[in-house]
Amino acid sequence: TQLLEQSPQFLSIQEGENLTVYCNSSSVFSSLQWYRQEPGEGPVLLVTVVTGGEVKKLKRLTFQFGDARKDSSLHITAAQPGDTGLYLCAGATDKLIFGTGTRLQVFP
Amino acid sequence: SAVISQKPSRDICQRGTSLTIQCQVDSQVTMMFWYRQQPGQSLTLIATANQGSEATYESGFVIDKFPISRPNLTFSTLTVSNMSPEDSSIYLCSVDTVGTQYFGPGTRLLVL
Numbered sequence: 001t002q003l004l005e006q007s008p009q010f011l012s013i014q015e016g017e018n019l020t021v022y023c024n025s026s027s028v029f030s031s032l033q034w035y036r037q038e039p040g041e042g043p044v045l046l047v048t049v050v051t052g053g054e055v056k057k058l059k060r061l062t063f064q065f066g067d068a069r070k071d072s073s074l075h076i077t078a079a080q081p082g083d084t085g086l087y088l089c090a091g092a093t094d095k096l097i098f099g100t101g102t103r104l105q106v107f108p
Numbered sequence: 109s110a111v112i113s114q115k116p117s118r119d120i121c122q123r124g125t126s127l128t129i130q131c132q133v134d135s136q137v138t139m140m141f142w143y144r145q146q147p148g149q150s151l152t153l154i155a156t157a158n159q160g161s162e163a164t165y166e167s168g169f170v171i172d173k174f175p176i177s178r179p180n181l182t183f184s185t186l187t188v189s190n191m192s193p194e195d196s197s198i199y200l201c202s203v204d205t206v207g208t209q210y211f212g213p214g215t216r217l218l219v220l
Contacts, residue, residue: 033209042112042200042211043151088150096141096209098151 003027004091004099012105013079021074021102023089030092032065032072037086079106110135110205112212120218121191128187129215131201136181142174145198145214154199157184191219 004025011019023032031050035043047056049065049072056063060083062075072089084106089099111134121127131140142154154174155163163176177185188195198214 040213042202042213044211045208048207090209095153095156101150103148 004089004097006087006089006099006102008102009100010103010105012107015080015106015108016078017106019076019079019104021076021087021104022071023073023099024071025091026070027091027093027097028069029097030069032069033090033092033096034063034072034074035088035090037088038084043086043088076104079104081106081108109208110137110203110210112201112203112210114199114201114212114215116215117213118216118218120220123192123219125191126187126189127191127217128185129199129201131184131186131212133182133203135205137203137205138181139204140178140184141202141204141209142176142184142186143200143202143211145200147197151200154186188217191217193219195219 004023007022031048033048034046036046037043047058047063049056049063052067052069054065060077064073076083087102090096113132115130119127140157143151144154145151153166154169155165155176157163157176157178159178159181173189175187196219198216200214201212202209
C-alpha cells in the first residue's frame with residue numbers, strides 16, 4: 001500500500017510567519033502534486049513537480065520535489081489569512097494517491 | 109480547464125436508504141473519478157468511471173454498495189446504497205484533463 005504522510009497534521013500560526021509542510025513516502029512517484037482545499041469546496045491544484053530535485057515557486061509558495069521523487073515540501077513565506085485551508089500532497093502512479101493532509105490556520 | 113458541478117450539495121439521510129449523487133462536467137472527458145473524504149481527513153479513491161465500460165473499484169469499495177453510472181462523456185452518478193452513519197462523508201467527483209485533475213465542490217452527506 002502506497003502511503004503519503006504529511007507533517008504537521010495541524011498548524012496554527014500568526015500572519016507574517018513562515019512555515020513548511022512535509023510530504024513523505026517510501027514509494028517513488030512519477031510526479032507529485034500539491035492541492036489546497038477550502039471549506040465547502042473541492043481541492044484546487046497549486047503545482048505539479050515532476051523532476052527529482054525540482055523547485056517551483058508560486059508567489060510566496062515554494063515547492064520542492066525530493067531527489068529520489070519520494071518526498072516533497074511546501075514552504076510558505078509570510079503567511080496570510082488567505083492561506084488558511086487544507087493542504088494535500090498527491091503522488092501520481094497509475095492513479096493519484098493523496099497524502100494525509102495538513103490543516104493550516106493563519107490568524108490576523 | 110474543467111468546471112464540475114455536483115448535485116445535491118448536501119443531504120441528510122436516514123440509515124438504510126440510498127442517495128444518488130450527480131456529477132456534470134462542462135467538457136467531454138474519458139475518465140471520471142469518485143472520491144470520499146471523511147470528516148477532517150484526506151481523499152480516498154472509490155472508483156474510476158469510464159464511459160462505455162464498468163467502473164473500476166478500489167480495494168474496500170464494491171459495486172453493490174457504490175453503484176456508478178457513466179451514460180456519456182460529461183456525466184456520472186454515484187449511488188451510496190443502504191446507508192449507515194459510517195457513510196457520512198464528503199463525496200467528490202473529479203476529472204483529469206491534460207494531466208491536471210479538477211474536482212467538483214463535493215456532496216456533504218450526513219446519515220442519521
